[in-house]
Amino acid sequence: MKCTATIDTRDVEELYINIDPIQAGGRLTVDAQKAAIAYSDGYSVCDNCLKPFRLDYINKPPIAEFHRDCAEWLNMDAVRLVPGARRGFQAVASSIVEKGDPVLLTALSHYTEFVSLEQAGADIHEIPKDEHNHITADNAAARIEEVTREAGKAPSILFVEHVDYQYGNVHEIAEIAKVAHQYDIPVLLNGAYSVGIMPVDGKALGVDFVIGSGHKSMAAPAPSGLVATTSEYADIVFRTTQSVGDITGRTFGIKEVEMMGCTLMGVTVVGLMASFPAVKERVLHWDREVENSNRVVDALCAIEGTQVESDMPREHTLTRINTMDSFDTVAKTHKKKGFFLSQSLKKKGIIGVIPGSTRVWKFNTYGLNEAQISHVCRAFQEIARENDLTVL
């Protein structure tokens, strides 16, 4: 049968400023693009897989060294690469959680966190958010007490988002981890919106697992991510296989069960590695990114009726904005309805706002330079004025 699917070249990044809430930290560096081409064959990194036969031991390209560097960078003891943050959640859940165990995640957890715990057969409970859309240590403590009372045993793990995907708020992780540890509950940090864009120190936060997403925040090809842990948990999460063939008597050496033997291959691993020097450098400039985020938010707030639903001032580049009393009032009579906003933005060279959204929506300014930030600020206000909204 003839395959009719064709892949068009994608020139979006060259032509437009992209403020899509989930894509900002995943854009590849030029080095990652070059590495992806050079290592495009499936088994390209496996040419020098010598004893011991496991991908994270390969020295050429320096994958083994990269694992060590990455652990040190996160101030954790061991790292493995995985195909996406979700596979990191899955590895931890399946090695720590027994079927029927109570577990805690939060009212701001991503669905992939739920799914990983569901797959492990967990009895899932949420920590509620407070009135400021924060997960707090007090709420975590109260929920641990409640769930322990109801289930007859303490939760076997607590998953918490460093920065949540709904508001882009930064949560009080060190305090939550301290509380959880008082009940001997290990803590998994979902760093999908932090690892690779802002400084993350696992030991300072006091967490037992750090999960990162390569394609979301580490300028890496999809699917990629990492799971980092402490020496206390490394042997559990990275346990090696005990399988023995009952006819052949075969054993499989040091292959790790949760990693399905070998970790990231080809384009994904070399892309992640090639961007790593730039990623390490860019997290040092997080203050500038936050400043830029606040500039755009301030420009939006100057449009009468606009409100920010995330923390103010912004501490992150992902922001949730409410334009029901500004852009949405235009949408009510505009011939293009709610699509006028994304279409007007596109005409001004900006993409990433979901077409049709004029009520509550999100954007991310990560990685934009000064000129692009100024242009985005100006564009929102011009669109407001063109549609007779008041700009203060």
Ligand SMILES: Cc1ncc(COP(=O)(O)O)c(C=O)c1O
């Ligand atoms: C907060 C959060 N956690 C986890 C994930 C899943 O990340 P990945 O695609 O790397 O598995 C996402 C993806 O959108 C997310 O927003």
